[in-house]
Amino acid sequence: MVEIVLEIPPRLDYLAVVRLVVATAAALDPPLPESRLDDLRLAVTEACSNAIKAHRPDAADEPVVIACHLDDDLFRVDIHDRGPGFDPDALAALPEATDPRRLQHESGLGIPLIKVLTDEVTFRPGEGGTVVSMTLKRPPAPPI
Amino acid sequence: MVEIVLEIPPRLDYLAVVRLVVATAAALDPPLPESRLDDLRLAVTEACSNAIKAHRPDAADEPVVIACHLDDDLFRVDIHDRGPGFDPDALAALPEATDPRRLQHESGLGIPLIKVLTDEVTFRPGEGGTVVSMTLKRPPAPPI
Amino acid sequence: MELEITDTEHEGWTVVSASGEVDVASAPALRTRLDELLEAGATRMVIDLEDVAFIDSTGLGVLVGALRRGRSANGDVRLVCTNPRILKVFEATGLHEVFAIGATFDETVASEG
Amino acid sequence: MELEITDTEHEGWTVVSASGEVDVASAPALRTRLDELLEAGATRMVIDLEDVAFIDSTGLGVLVGALRRGRSANGDVRLVCTNPRILKVFEATGLHEVFAIGATFDETVASEG
Numbered sequence A, B: 001m002v003e004i005v006l007e008i009p010p011r012l013d014y015l016a017v018v019r020l021v022v023a024t025a026a027a028l029d030p031p032l033p034e035s036r037l038d039d040l041r042l043a044v045t046e047a048c049s050n051a052i053k054a055h056r057p058d059a060a061d062e063p064v065v066i067a068c069h070l071d072d073d074l075f076r077v078d079i080h081d082r083g084p085g086f087d088p089d090a091l092a093a094l095p096e097a098t099d100p101r102r103l104q105h106e107s108g109l110g111i112p113l114i115k116v117l118t119d120e121v122t123f124r125p126g127e128g129g130t131v132v133s134m135t136l137k138r139p140p141a142p143p144i
Numbered sequence C, D: 001m002e003l004e005i006t007d008t009e010h011e012g013w014t015v016v017s018a019s020g021e022v023d024v025a026s027a028p029a030l031r032t033r034l035d036e037l038l039e040a041g042a043t044r045m046v047i048d049l050e051d052v053a054f055i056d057s058t059g060l061g062v063l064v065g066a067l068r069r070g071r072s073a074n075g076d077v078r079l080v081c082t083n084p085r086i087l088k089v090f091e092a093t094g095l096h097e098v099f100a101i102g103a104t105f106d107e108t109v110a111s112e113g
């Protein structure tokens, strides 16, 4: 198993770097197909932007850590922040698209998007913060 | 001071990722000018390819670490391997371009290139290997 | 990739064209521009996303906010988008049922809204 | 960005066009192709670097090796390159004095060599 780790300061202007690194790692052989790379870029942006926002101000010197794990069949990226943690199951669902009250909500789409875009996502406490683990299946390697 | 750290497996096919990350970090505000980004991409490729080649086979599970430090006036990248170390001053100089014997040498251009392309380079032993530190001056931030 | 935003008037609509990546880092600039336009009375707005390469949930939220303000002033905010990568994000969030999205300016302003 | 290598015959020269990044990871493929061609008697070679976006010291080393083998068979290896980013690397290493480098095929084959 191969691991590529990126550490960034907890600042939103580093998200473009994160997208780039994660998508480049996921494009290594056997690459994720282009449409799954798009899913990954967006899911990582959402999780990493949450991580940066949750990071404790007094831990600003400590990095947000993005670790990509390349397995034979799976691509996994773990995003580790130093924030207060949260309960993803306790988040209120947004009103239906046809409900006029839908327009009252400008936020709250991140976690739902991550769930739709990845094959699996877990949220767990880890070393003074939260670890969000997102997994996408890799295509089978061509036979030799 | 801001730090962006990348850890990669000691394998040459990760060099394209390294170039991308380091150049993206160096393009953060205030960005290095495009021609200096080229210098940096090449210097980092040379140093990182040396690091990957020097990395001990029995340390293949441990990463090569590329750490970018963004200071007000300086961009520094440290490349840390787990290899035997070497004495850069003991390397033999290549024959002059006009010397027919120049053609006998297909290698040995990496360290000379790094010296020409960066504003400063140091080589020092560090945690079970070598740390190559390359510095490029950043342009002054525009006055506010 | 920076986000660039331009606007122009066309057949009674304010056409805002965004180009680049609309993410949590760049979306505030889009929000500010849309707010200025709405404030100045541009409540019938077409936002052209044809040159947008990436949009995240914060970018979507900015569009939702503009739609709410436009509609509450008896206007509307409609979208032009044919890029499947961007359309997919609207579909993944159900927002393709919230916005009128057309392939061209003519198509989006002709739609029921 | 992968490295692509094609070759063709032109006015008694074998023209090898490389496109992409020539680095330590991709250079072995170039070395293999050049060796095959030299082996097959293509000792008068023009290597077109116009579509090369990046070259490192290993890539340069491959070109030096081909030049040595070409010259030792009474041939030559010449380059076509106008990209300042690539020319700069030849200058930084002194290799611009080792290779005949022209802006076009005609220019490089007309040079003294």
Ligand SMILES: Nc1ncnc2c1ncn2[C@@H]1O[C@H](COP(=O)(O)OP(=O)(O)O)[C@@H](O)[C@H]1O
Residues within 6 Å of the ligand: A046, A050, A051, A054, A081, A083, A084, A085, A086, A091, A106, A107, A108, A109, A110, A111, A112, A130, A132, C057
């Ligand atoms: N890594 C995290 N640490 C702490 N809280 C989080 C984290 N990720 C998400 N949250 C909480 O979950 C909420 C919902 O997140 P999300 O669905 O991405 O929507 P938004 O970020 O727009 O609020 C956030 O507002 C935040 O309170």
Ligand SMILES: Nc1ncnc2c1ncn2[C@@H]1O[C@H](COP(=O)(O)OP(=O)(O)O)[C@@H](O)[C@H]1O
Residues within 6 Å of the ligand: B046, B050, B051, B054, B081, B083, B084, B085, B086, B091, B106, B107, B108, B109, B110, B111, B112, B130, B132, D057
């Ligand atoms: N990080 C390193 N650890 C150990 N040895 C190194 C390292 N970097 C360079 N060297 C040694 O210095 C030599 C010269 O390096 P360089 O100038 O890059 O040329 P090349 O890599 O083509 O031999 C290498 O062959 C290697 O022996």
